[in-house]
Amino acid sequence: MSDILVIPPTEDIESNSASASYLQRARRGLSNLLLSTNAIKTKIISTNAISAKDIDTNNIEVNTPPTEITDTEAINSLSVNNDIIKTMHDKAVSFHSNHGITTKLIASGFLAIFLSACSTLPKTPHVAKSIQLTEAINRHYANKKTQTSSDTTHSSKNVDSSTSPQSESQRKAQLAQAVSQQSSLHPNLSGYHPIVTGANAFAARSVLTDMATESIDVQYYIWHNDQAGQLLLKQLWQAADRGVVVRLLLDDFNNNAALDKHLLRFASHPNIAVRLINPMSFRKFQTLNYFTDLRRINHRMHNKSMTFDRHLSIVGGRNVGDEYLSNDKNSQFADLDVLLIGDVVQDINNSFEQYWRSPISYDIETLVKKNNTQSGAVLSKNSKSNTENFIASLDKIHPDTSGANIDGLKVYNQALKNSTIDNDLIHQQIPFRWAPITFLSDDVEKLLKNTHPQAHLVFQLRDLLGTPTKNLSIVSSYFVPTKDGVNTLIKLAHQGVKVRILTNSFNATDVSAVHAGYAQWRIPLLQAGIEIYELKATASKEDRENKLWRARSQSSTSLHAKAFAVDDHSVFIGSYNVDPRSANINTEMGVVIEDAELAHKLHVAITDDLLYQAYKVVLTDQGRLQWQTLENRQLVKFDKEPDIDLIDSLWINLMSSMPIDWLL
Numbered sequence: 001m002s003d004i005l006v007i008p009p010t011e012d013i014e015s016n017s018a019s020a021s022y023l024q025r026a027r028r029g030l031s032n033l034l035l036s037t038n039a040i041k042t043k044i045i046s047t048n049a050i051s052a053k054d055i056d057t058n059n060i061e062v063n064t065p066p067t068e069i070t071d072t073e074a075i076n077s078l079s080v081n082n083d084i085i086k087t088m089h090d091k092a093v094s095f096h097s098n099h100g101i102t103t104k105l106i107a108s109g110f111l112a113i114f115l116s117a118c119s120t121l122p123k124t125p126h127v128a129k130s131i132q133l134t135e136a137i138n139r140h141y142a143n144k145k146t147q148t149s150s151d152t153t154h155s156s157k158n159v160d161s162s163t164s165p166q167s168e169s170q171r172k173a174q175l176a177q178a179v180s181q182q183s184s185l186h187p188n189l190s191g192y193h194p195i196v197t198g199a200n201a202f203a204a205r206s207v208l209t210d211m212a213t214e215s216i217d218v219q220y221y222i223w224h225n226d227q228a229g230q231l232l233l234k235q236l237w238q239a240a241d242r243g244v245v246v247r248l249l250l251d252d253f254n255n256n257a258a259l260d261k262h263l264l265r266f267a268s269h270p271n272i273a274v275r276l277i278n279p280m281s282f283r284k285f286q287t288l289n290y291f292t293d294l295r296r297i298n299h300r301m302h303n304k305s306m307t308f309d310r311h312l313s314i315v316g317g318r319n320v321g322d323e324y325l326s327n328d329k330n331s332q333f334a335d336l337d338v339l340l341i342g343d344v345v346q347d348i349n350n351s352f353e354q355y356w357r358s359p360i361s362y363d364i365e366t367l368v369k370k371n372n373t374q375s376g377a378v379l380s381k382n383s384k385s386n387t388e389n390f391i392a393s394l395d396k397i398h399p400d401t402s403g404a405n406i407d408g409l410k411v412y413n414q415a416l417k418n419s420t421i422d423n424d425l426i427h428q429q430i431p432f433r434w435a436p437i438t439f440l441s442d443d444v445e446k447l448l449k450n451t452h453p454q455a456h457l458v459f460q461l462r463d464l465l466g467t468p469t470k471n472l473s474i475v476s477s478y479f480v481p482t483k484d485g486v487n488t489l490i491k492l493a494h495q496g497v498k499v500r501i502l503t504n505s506f507n508a509t510d511v512s513a514v515h516a517g518y519a520q521w522r523i524p525l526l527q528a529g530i531e532i533y534e535l536k537a538t539a540s541k542e543d544r545e546n547k548l549w550r551a552r553s554q555s556s557t558s559l560h561a562k563a564f565a566v567d568d569h570s571v572f573i574g575s576y577n578v579d580p581r582s583a584n585i586n587t588e589m590g591v592v593i594e595d596a597e598l599a600h601k602l603h604v605a606i607t608d609d610l611l612y613q614a615y616k617v618v619l620t621d622q623g624r625l626q627w628q629t630l631e632n633r634q635l636v637k638f639d640k641e642p643d644i645d646l647i648d649s650l651w652i653n654l655m656s657s658m659p660i661d662w663l664l
Contacts, residue, residue: 121281122366130247130273130363134356137215137245141310172213174426179311182428183342190342191432192593194573198326201318201337202228202412203419208308209235211422215245217307217352221300221575223250224321225259227408230394232320233266237390240271241383248272249356251301252279256286260368265390267364274364277301277355278447283368299447301355302575302586305348312425313340313348315591316573317477317562324560327411333510333560334535336475338573341432344591347439351589358444435595438464440574442587457576457590458583464592465566468492472499473603474564479503480517480579481525490528500606501525505534505615507643508558517579522617522625532617533610535559536629537643562590565602570594611635615642 182191195201209216209232216239223229236246248266255276260283267274278299282288289297307313316337318324326332340348355361395401399409424430442457453459472492479501481489493499506515522532537557564578565571574590576582608616615627615638627638 121279122362125359125362125366126275127363127365129270130267130275133245133271133273134247138353140214171422171426172211175211175422176213176309176311178426178428179341182432183311186342186434188343188436189434190340190344190437191434192341192437192591192595193339193430193432195314195316195337195339198318198324198332198335199411199415200419200421201314201335202325202327203415204314204337204339204421205232205306205320206235206416207419207422208306208312208314209239211425212239212244212308213242214309215247215307216309217247217249217305217349217356219249219301219303219305219352219355220320221251221302221304222254222319222321222324223248223259224254224319225256225262225396226322227396227405227412228322228325228327229259229320230262230396231412233262234391234394234397237266237269237272237387240269241387244271246272247352247356248274249352249361250274250276252276253297253300255280257284260364262393263364264368264370265393269386269390275356275361276364276367277358277361277444279362279367298585299449300586301444301447302582303351303355303441303589304575305352305589307345307348307352310349311341311345313345314338315340315348315575315589317560317575322408327408332557333477334557336561336563336573338591338593339430340437340591342434342437344437344439348589351439351441355444355587360444360447433595433598435593435598437594438592439589440464440592441589444587446587453584456583457588461572461576461592465570465572468497468566470497470567471599471603472497472564472566473502473606474500474578475502475559475561475602475606476564476578477504477509477558477560477562478514478577478579478581480514480577480581481521482517482580485578486521486524489525489530493528493530499530500533500603501530502533502535502559502606502610502614504559505536505643506641508535508537510558510560514579523619523623526617526619526625531606533606533614534617534627535614563602565599568596568599571598571602 195204216236218236236248240246246269248263250263263274263276266272278297278301280286280289280297281293304317304319305313305315314337316335318333318335318337324333324335392398396404397409398404399406421430440457440460443451443455445451446456472489489499503518504510504515506519509515525532535557562576562578563571563573571593572590573593574588576588576590582588610616611628611630615629618626618628620626620639624639625641627642629636629638
């Protein structure tokens with residue numbers, strides 16, 4: 001199964017990749033530059049001395065050192081014969097030319113040294129406040145385990161708390177009691193409920209945040225500074241006002257200065273802590289990080305989870321942002337989450353704790369400097385004033401501000417209005433399916449390359465799922481199978497396994513470079529009898545500018561889900577893409593659900609019933625690719641890849657020929 005999920009040998013990635021080779025050469029070049037600096041300086045002094053000696057020997061009287069003589073001054077101020085003038089002229093020109101080149105070399109070297117020195121991260125990653133907050137909430141849960149009484153109020157004495165209305169307090173207590181009752185009825189099992197639509201995904205996160213009474217632990221690869229991100233920040237702050245401990249752990253790759261300011265304000269709340277994992281050293285000019293620390297920042301935390309009171313958790317493929325929650329007018333992602341209950345939630349919490357406590361997870365206060373505006377906007381003795389100031393700083397969620405999208409706010413408000421998840425949980429009406437569920441996650445040390453490849457999530461999947469014998473269905477937004485993965489899939493197909501693949505079409509993908517790592521393998525896969533479907537974008541036309549890396553500038557849909565089913569027994573749902581980056585570079589997480597019904601649903605979902613939303617890629621009798629889809633109930637066939645022009649085709653062919661699969 002590991003070959004299917006793509007694991008190029010680790011040594012190939014480190015030793016043979018173009019990127020690794022470039023970094024090694026760059027480091028050697030910088031070392032040589034440093035070692036030769038003294039020699040260069042000596043050469044300058046030597047050149048200067050020789051020029052002075054020659055001038056003195058010919059009895060030339062000068063008023064300035066040779067290094068300051070210009071051509072015009074030398075000719076006009078010296079009374080010598082023409083030969084001597086010519087000799088001096090040549091020496092001056094040669095000296096100034098060499099001096100300019102040498103100065104530039106030295107300046108470049110010192111600039112590189114200076115940038116590298118400035119790129120160091122703080123020595124102490126965690127501040128006292130967040131350490132104490134973590135200790136307090138963990139001590140609270142440890143004490144709960146030792147209690148034998150049925151205390152259903154779940155109010156923590158270790159954090160600041162305010163009194164809620166009695167009816168609301170009772171309602172939240174009923175939720176905790178309902179969750180506990182359902183879990184007790186299914187010992188050694190966990191419950192899951194799929195969250196398919198973006199509206200439900202937003203509503204679930206929002207409502208459960210409002211219902212939490214003790215803690216909320218949040219871990220995401222992307223948290224956008226848009227309406228979705230700001231609305232959830234507002235609700236998390238309000239939860240903290242009720243005494244809930246909120247810990248927000250974000251990967252730093254997609255962060256920016258504007259979000260930094262919001263996060264710093266957010267972390268000023270006494271019940272909130274924010275950490276950024278594997279952060280960028282340069283906060284304002286982030287491009288500099290690629291020149292000073294590319295190898296480290298190439299490893300990213302791709303994990304996605306949100307856990308409430310340690311008894312409910314949402315995991316899957318979604319990040320936090322308008323496009324992930326189906327409320328972006330330019331692009332929307334088709335994605336999949338699962339709401340989890342039961343024993344598996346504790347495993348998710350254990351993984352979060354490992355990442356949270358890691359020395360490469362830095363409190364936002366250690367990375368972003370406060371200024372008077374930022375600190376004064378929130379911190380005061382009046383908690384109500386602090387809340388008002390923080391909410392006022394969220395410029396995307398107020399209808400009267402220029403940055404607000406009124407229609408977008410209406411969509412989110414309607415999603416909350418339509419949601420019944422709170423009442424359904426309380427009355428045990430959510431149709432949880434109970435099954436053996438195993439949580440899998442990469443060790444945080446993978447970000448530092450301190451783990452053995454066989455400890456990676458992809459090997460855990462291989463051991464847990466085994467080799468398919470009947471069916472293998474793969475849903476992957478970024479499908480980069482590599483040569484070894486293709487050979488394994490072909491071998492399975494020849495053994496009688498029905499293999500189905502759903503991925504993005506070129507027009508739908510949000511990272512078009514990934515398409516090059518997939519497109520070259522379509523013919524051999526189809527020749528083996530493997531079925532391939534490519535999700536269509538909803539837009540008929542798009543601006544092709546910057547198509548290589550970002551796919552859309554107008555409304556479209558892109559597949560972002562990551563799931564696969566093996567035979568009639570197991571389904572994986574999580575953050576893992578079937579590509580080398582997920583296997584070897586980024587950290588990932590997800591759950592394996594042992595449920596025949598769920599596996600069957602995923603298998604039958606990838607069929608010709610998709611033809612209104614996807615292309616089916618087939619081979620013609622001449623062995624050429626053809627794309628088939630339904631439009632107006634009519635079968636339409638394309639002999640050329642849809643929505644791709646000559647420039648796009650040239651780029652894909654070029655990138656397909658380059659050894660960059662490991663990077664995609």
